Every structure is written in structure tokens, then in C-alpha cells.
Amino acid sequence: MSIKIALAGNPNCGKTTLFNDLTGSTQYVGNWPGVTVEKKEGRLSGHKDVIIQDLPGIYSLSPYTLEEVVSRNYLVNEKPDVILNIVDGTNIERNLYLTTQLVEIGLPVVLAFNMMDLVRKNGDRIDTEKLGRELGCKTIEISALHSENTKKAAELAIREAETFRREKLEGKRRELPHVFTGSVEHALAHIEESIQDTVEPENLRWFAVKLFERDTKATDGLQLPEGLIKHIDLHVKDCEKEVDDDAESIITNQRYTYIQEIVADTVKKKQSRHAMTT
Numbered sequence: 001m002s003i004k005i006a007l008a009g010n011p012n013c014g015k016t017t018l019f020n021d022l023t024g025s026t027q028y029v030g031n032w033p034g035v036t037v038e039k040k041e042g043r044l045s046g047h048k049d050v051i052i053q054d055l056p057g058i059y060s061l062s063p064y065t066l067e068e069v070v071s072r073n074y075l076v077n078e079k080p081d082v083i084l085n086i087v088d089g090t091n092i093e094r095n096l097y098l099t100t101q102l103v104e105i106g107l108p109v110v111l112a113f114n115m116m117d118l119v120r121k122n123g124d125r126i127d128t129e130k131l132g133r134e135l136g137c138k139t140i141e142i143s144a145l146h147s148e149n150t151k152k153a154a155e156l157a158i159r160e161a162e163t164f165r166r167e168k169l170e171g172k173r174r175e176l177p178h179v180f181t182g183s184v185e186h187a188l189a190h191i192e193e194s195i196q197d198t199v200e201p202e203n204l205r206w207f208a209v210k211l212f213e214r215d216t217k218a219t220d221g222l223q224l225p226e227g228l229i230k231h232i233d234l235h236v237k238d239c240e241k242e243v244d245d246d247a248e249s250i251i252t253n254q255r256y257t258y259i260q261e262i263v264a265d266t267v268k269k270k271q272s273r274h275a276m277t278t
């Protein structure tokens, strides 16, 4: 059975280094259809049935840059078997913003905490297992530059893809992290309910958040009836009134707040910036 692993992460998180390490000389380089964004694909060394798909480096899955749109269209429409999300261990807080979006898509996500050689050198501590439990992902610590645990990361992704496939057949649904506050969750629950006949159960959260944000690029393909879109918008407007902010900012701000909370609980920097400047 063939498996497709998509590599996703921020710019400079070490994606190319990992991709080269995993695929060796079996790379194919082209462009994504219709755009001059580089597309790189390769075969996992030693596994002829496993394809590694490199995605453009991105900070978010918002609709503003070509790279973001290419990445999310690929993940949502082509549906790789698993996402291997490379997280720069020296820059956790910024990197996890993308992670909170990736887990909503409804594909299994494995978190590879990269640059662990630097993290250790700096004397910082990251409870990667706890972060994984919080975000609902399997985790591994790697150093792509030193080929440390890279093969294991790919193998973990393969196992996750197989587990997810089995669970889907059994009709199991995975729990998502609790990112948003009550009034947002309330609106999202209503939206999910109103589109449950249109999208696959595991993709409900992704489309509900996109509809909440009025991200039409992501939701036009659903071809929802006009009346339903108006109905959804009433829930969004209620929430905007209650939180006193616009929908897109609400989602963005609550992601940041959530990440700050889980990072405060799991990442201990040896030297805080304050300690260094005083």
C-alpha cells in the first residue's frame, strides 16, 4: 500500500534539509500547476511505496500568499495520508500557529521538533510529549542537519497514516485541541451541524473555521446554498457582537492565546530575554 507524506512547516524550519536527508537522490522538481511555486517530490530512501511531498514554507494557512493557497489546496483536495509538520524547536511559539491550523484539516499530523541540537546547546527544555498530547499529535525530536531521528520521524508518520486509515474505517473520530472560547465554539458547532451532509466528518472543523472567517476561497468549492450561507453568517455576527471583534481577528487572536498557554506549560528557556538584558 502506497503512502504519501506531506512535509509542512515555516520557512527556515529545516524542511529542505530533512527532505534531502529522507529522499537522497530520488527527487523530482517541478512547479505547482499554474503558479511559479516550486514543487518537490521524492521517494523515501529504502521504501519504494512512500512518497515525500515537500510543501512551500508558510507561517499560516490563510488565503493571502500563493504559498499558503498552494499548500492548503494540496492538503485539503489531494489529501496526503499524513502531514509531517516540522517545528523549529528554537522558535516554538511562532511555529505552532501553523500547527493549530494543520490539525483542523482532518489529516493525521506528526510533529517533528527540529533543531534539537541547538535547543540542547542553549540549555532549553521542551516537553514535546506534553505538547503532542495537547495538540493531539504524535511527536519526535530530530536534528535534520545531523540526520538524528530523521528516518524514525518518517517511520512514525507511516505508522500514523496506517493507524488513521484503520480508525477511519472503524468510524472513529479524533478529538481536536480546545483552541477557541465558548462563544466561538458555540458558533462553530452550529456551522458544523449545518454542513454535516456536505463534508466528510473529519473535515468539519476545517470548513467550519473557514466559513466562520468568511474565507470564501476555501469554501466556494462547497457550493453551499445562498440561504445556508446567510444562516451561518447570523451565527458569526452574533459571535462578533459578543466578542466585539471581527471574525478573522477573533480566530487569529484566540490561536495566539491558546499557544501562549500551552507553551508556558511546556517550554523552559534557560535564559529569558529579560535576564539577558538586565
Ligand code: GDP
Pocket: 009, 010, 011, 012, 013, 014, 015, 016, 017, 018, 057, 114, 115, 116, 117, 118, 142, 143, 144, 145, 146
Ligand atoms: P527550510 O527553509 O525549511 O527549507 O530550511 P532549510 O532546510 O533550508 O534550513 C534552514 C537552515 O537551518 C539551514 O542553514 C540548515 O542548515 C539549518 N538547519 C536545518 N536543520 C537543522 C538542525 O537540525 N540543526 C541545526 N543546527 N541547523 C539546522
Ligand code: MG
Pocket: 015, 016, 017, 057
Ligand atoms: Mg527550503
Ligand code: K
Pocket: 031, 032, 033, 034, 035, 036, 037
Ligand atoms: K507552473
